[in-house]
Amino acid sequence: MPVDRIGINGSLAPTRSIFESIENNDQSTVTIPFSDYFKKALDNTNSLLIEADNLADDFAAGRTDNLHQVMLAAEKADIALQFTLQIRNKILDAYNEIMRMQI
DSSP states (O other): OOEEEEOTTSSEEEEOOTTSEEEOTTSOEEEOOHHHHHHHHHHHHHHHHHHHHHHHHHHHHTSOOOHHHHHHHHHHHHHHHHHHHHHHHHHHHHHHHHHHOOO
């Protein structure tokens, strides 16, 4: 079941846990692998960073005077990047912990 959460873009959007299964049209279920979820998150972060850079370039060149939009895009990109880095750090911590385990 989808759970309502506030997304990075600030809107209330239905999201799923990475461990929940998704129902297909043919009533079968598919589990999303973590690697696909992480790749999608990286792509989303990258697109936010590119959008923020483009808006900052437009503002610096005088093509736009909407400073509010430029600052919002920069903050969204910064928060997404911080979140992605924290996920990466947690993955590395888990990997190091597994490597320290004795068999």
